[in-house]
Amino acid sequence: MNIAAQHIVDMLSVGGLYALMALGIGLIFGIMRLVNFAHGELVMIGGYAIWLIADLPGPLIVVLSLAIVAIFALAMERIAFRPLRDASPATLLVAAFAVSYFLQNLAMLIFGARPKPFTFADGLIENVVVFGLRVPQLQILSLVLTILALAGLALFLKRTRMGVQMRAAAQDFRMARLVGIPANRIIALAFLVSGILAWVVSLIYAAQIGQLSPTMGLQPVIIGFVATVIGGLGSLTGAAIGGFVVGCLSVGLQIMLPGDLREFREAFLFAALLLVLLVRPAGIVATSALKERV
Amino acid sequence: MPQAPNAGAGEGTGRLMASGVSVSFAGVQALQDVTVTLAMGEVLGLIGPNGAGKTTLVNVLTGFQKSDAGALVIDDKEVTGWAPHRIGRAGLARTFQAARLFGQMTVRENIELAALSANPVRSRARREADRIIDWMRLGDLRGRMADALPHGDQRRVGVARALASSPRYLLLDEPAAGLNEHESEELLAAIARIRADFGCGLLLIEHNIGLIMEVSDRIHVLSDGRSLAEGTPESVRADPEVRRAYLGTTDDGPSVPARGRGDDPVSGTTVRPPLLAVEDLVVRHGSVEALRGVTIEAGVGELVAVVGPNGAGKTSLLQAITALVRPAGGRIVLDGVSNGRKTVEDIVAAGVALVPEGRQVFPALTVAENLAIGARDASDGAKTIWRVDGLLEEFPILRERADMPAGRLSGGEQQQLAIARALAGNPRLLLLDEPSLGLAPLVIERVYEMLRQIHDSGVTILLVEQDAARALDVADRTYVLRSGLVELSGPSDAVLADVAFDRAYFGFPDQSAAS
Numbered sequence: 001m002n003i004a005a006q007h008i009v010d011m012l013s014v015g016g017l018y019a020l021m022a023l024g025i026g027l028i029f030g031i032m033r034l035v036n037f038a039h040g041e042l043v044m045i046g047g048y049a050i051w052l053i054a055d056l057p058g059p060l061i062v063v064l065s066l067a068i069v070a071i072f073a074l075a076m077e078r079i080a081f082r083p084l085r086d087a088s089p090a091t092l093l094v095a096a097f098a099v100s101y102f103l104q105n106l107a108m109l110i111f112g113a114r115p116k117p118f119t120f121a122d123g124l125i126e127n128v129v130v131f132g133l134r135v136p137q138l139q140i141l142s143l144v145l146t147i148l149a150l151a152g153l154a155l156f157l158k159r160t161r162m163g164v165q166m167r168a169a170a171q172d173f174r175m176a177r178l179v180g181i182p183a184n185r186i187i188a189l190a191f192l193v194s195g196i197l198a199w200v201v202s203l204i205y206a207a208q209i210g211q212l213s214p215t216m217g218l219q220p221v222i223i224g225f226v227a228t229v230i231g232g233l234g235s236l237t238g239a240a241i242g243g244f245v246v247g248c249l250s251v252g253l254q255i256m257l258p259g260d261l262r263e264f265r266e267a268f269l270f271a272a273l274l275l276v277l278l279v280r281p282a283g284i285v286a287t288s289a290l291k292e293r294v
Numbered sequence: 295m296p297q298a299p300n301a302g303a304g305e306g307t308g309r310l311m312a313s314g315v316s317v318s319f320a321g322v323q324a325l326q327d328v329t330v331t332l333a334m335g336e337v338l339g340l341i342g343p344n345g346a347g348k349t350t351l352v353n354v355l356t357g358f359q360k361s362d363a364g365a366l367v368i369d370d371k372e373v374t375g376w377a378p379h380r381i382g383r384a385g386l387a388r389t390f391q392a393a394r395l396f397g398q399m400t401v402r403e404n405i406e407l408a409a410l411s412a413n414p415v416r417s418r419a420r421r422e423a424d425r426i427i428d429w430m431r432l433g434d435l436r437g438r439m440a441d442a443l444p445h446g447d448q449r450r451v452g453v454a455r456a457l458a459s460s461p462r463y464l465l466l467d468e469p470a471a472g473l474n475e476h477e478s479e480e481l482l483a484a485i486a487r488i489r490a491d492f493g494c495g496l497l498l499i500e501h502n503i504g505l506i507m508e509v510s511d512r513i514h515v516l517s518d519g520r521s522l523a524e525g526t527p528e529s530v531r532a533d534p535e536v537r538r539a540y541l542g543t544t545d546d547g548p549s550v551p552a553r554g555r556g557d558d559p560v561s562g563t564t565v566r567p568p569l570l571a572v573e574d575l576v577v578r579h580g581s582v583e584a585l586r587g588v589t590i591e592a593g594v595g596e597l598v599a600v601v602g603p604n605g606a607g608k609t610s611l612l613q614a615i616t617a618l619v620r621p622a623g624g625r626i627v628l629d630g631v632s633n634g635r636k637t638v639e640d641i642v643a644a645g646v647a648l649v650p651e652g653r654q655v656f657p658a659l660t661v662a663e664n665l666a667i668g669a670r671d672a673s674d675g676a677k678t679i680w681r682v683d684g685l686l687e688e689f690p691i692l693r694e695r696a697d698m699p700a701g702r703l704s705g706g707e708q709q710q711l712a713i714a715r716a717l718a719g720n721p722r723l724l725l726l727d728e729p730s731l732g733l734a735p736l737v738i739e740r741v742y743e744m745l746r747q748i749h750d751s752g753v754t755i756l757l758v759e760q761d762a763a764r765a766l767d768v769a770d771r772t773y774v775l776r777s778g779l780v781e782l783s784g785p786s787d788a789v790l791a792d793v794a795f796d797r798a799y800f801g802f803p804d805q806s807a808a809s
Contacts, residue, residue, distance in 0.1 A: 168659055172654060180719055
């Protein structure tokens with residue numbers, strides 16, 4: 001019984017992390033039709049930022065590292081993507097790869113290619129007992145952070161004027177401009193929000209893998225992108241659901257696969273995801289907006 | 295005249311027949327028990343107003359769309375449910391609305407590629423392609439890249455490519471869309487020659503009704519997914535049902551002359567200062583010229599209608615006014631200020647709101663959110679008339695559904711929401727793009743009742759419609775737009791009564807010219 005509960009906690013925390021990644025990518029895709037592969041580098045930047053200022057008092061670490069990630073997110077929109085606003089999706093994709101590699105190499109130049117050990121408040125490795133479950137404190141903190149971020153995003157999108165505008169822009173950007181939503185401001189805001197989501201991921205992810213490297217953003221960005229596709233490109237709800245589906249599948253396979261096959265978990269994971277797409281080609285939450293008339 | 299390349303394909307008396315075809319999408323009946331036959335050597339014209347089901351029928355014929363009921367027979371062979379490429383091999387070829395050529399290939403390669411499907415030996419396919427090129431009189435263009443050709447030539451290459459697969463039946467999807475008069479005439483001549491030299495059956499879908507009437511042996515009219523009429527061009531043209539399907543209900547009144555093309559463009563009785571002045575506007579989409587020098591005015595507080603068949607350039611006009619597309623020529627003046635390099639945001643801030651074709655509400659947002667998002671105070675210190683709660687009072691159905699996602703509303707409710715959303719911006723100029731499209735008659739009544747109320751409140755309205763009767767009934771002044779040109783304009787009652795109206799709208803030849 002305990003083991004089952006432990007597995008569920010694992011699924012929720014991994015799924016939540018993937019959902020955060022998927023939402024960060026899905027938000028930008030919905031508005032700009034841009035698959036922002038440089039989103040992973042925001043996670044990487046967040047990790048290094050925290051590591052750089054680790055000696056400062058806690059609240060200051062939070063504020064400063066968040067500010068750094070936000071600045072990079074806004075700068076990438078202003079410098080790289082805004083001039084390409086009307087370019088084809090293929091051009092945007094290549095631009096995203098360019099930004100991604102540029103930031104990776106910049107990090108390599110500054111910090112070197114070798115991974116740096118990353119510990120996040122030493123005491124967090126110890127286990128605590130919750131409802132008879134022994135859970136590492138880090139996992140509890142991750143879960144709480146994920147839930148806070150998801151709830152915060154949901155509240156922002158649901159309750160604030162700018163949040164509603166952002167959802168409208170993600171559904172139909174042209175019509176959104178026609179009802180008076182300023183394009184530049186809403187896109188900048190989307191990058192800011194996706195930057196904040198990336199920062200939350202960087203906190204959790206860096207602590208979980210215990211090290212920093214210039215290419216650490218690659219794995220989460222691919223998983224996050226896959227999750228947005230599984231959930232249904234263009235739908236934010238879909239992105240969140242997709243993240244949890246991929247997370248649950250991933251943990252579930254880890255549990256159920258016999259020991260000698262565990263090594264190949266990813267192969268099984270992606271095969272399963274392929275099956276999902278064969279059954280629902282448009283993703284779990286299909287949006288009609290992307291269909292083309294023959 | 296060059297020799298017809300493969301006249302052999304045209305022998306025999308085959309028939310393409312689709313009988314009892316029904317198709318529905320998510321509960322909407324797109325086609326209902328439609329039967330169409332096309333004999334070899336015959337030209338059949340398929341017409342119908344926007345949303346009649348023409349594209350769906352074409353997709354059924356070519357195998358791109360499965361039908362819920364009905365059978366498809368080509369030359370006594372049942373091909374119902376076959377994949378598109380197998381239907382192609384059974385003898386049916388098509389062209390597309392956009393030519394869809396392979397842009398980075400030469401004209402000859404484009405045609406050779408199609409010839410290969412009927413003729414697997416490359417050298418023979420090339421000879422065949424050359425024969426068709428000569429026959430189509432495309433010789434000068436043989437080595438040119440398809441991308442580099444003007445639009446009219448691309449269309450002709452598209453037709454040549456379809457012919458190269460030696461079809462027994464050829465389906466031409468709006469071959470004249472975006473062509474100018476001269477190019478249309480060339481195409482018309484080519485179509486006549488195809489029938490004579492290849493002997494294949496031609497199915498023509500075309501919004502240029504004048505053109506289709508001229509070349510077709512028979513006309514089949516679709517309306518609301520049903521066969522409305524079938525017969526010779528003369529009988530269809532005289533059929534009041536057909537006229538009604540396009541124009542809505544109209545009674546011919548006494549003849550009061552309106553102004554025709556070439557008259558003073560500032561027509562009718564605009565005594566009020568113009569809020570919107572469109573001057574000599576030219577809009578191009580790629581190589582297609584959608585508007586070719588259009589001049590339109592709307593005075594403060596006026597309700598002006600722009601009517602015209604599909605493809606007339608109505609939506610392009612609205613896109614230019616809202617800065618969604620940049621004009622290639624002419625200018626748009628809003629309240630004395632030229633639009634120049636203004637962005638969509640500037641236009642909206644200046645008090646322009648658009649109710650787009652197909653509503654375009656935000657489906658995943660609630661009704662209340664859809665309204666709140668468009669809400670803004672009136673610009674330039676004008677009085678703010680509409681607030682969200684006031685609009686919910688005005689539209690009771692929206693208040694009832696305020697917390698429901700807009701995507702779950704019916705078409706009519708979505709249309710009301712789209713209008714309310716535009717009003718929430720307290721516009722000075724309200725643009726509406728085909729507000730009656732796809733709605734039931736009763737709902738259309740309601741929408742037009744709303745337009746009257748909005749008009750009474752003093753908002754200037756530019757209404758773009760295919761349903762001419764309704765638009766003319768409500769509008770102060772009307773412009774008839776066809777093929778990117780204003781054909782007729784004036785006070786609505788004068789336009790409606792003008793003997794030149796049918797000619798202006800449909801592009802019929804002769805008829806009114808005599809009177």
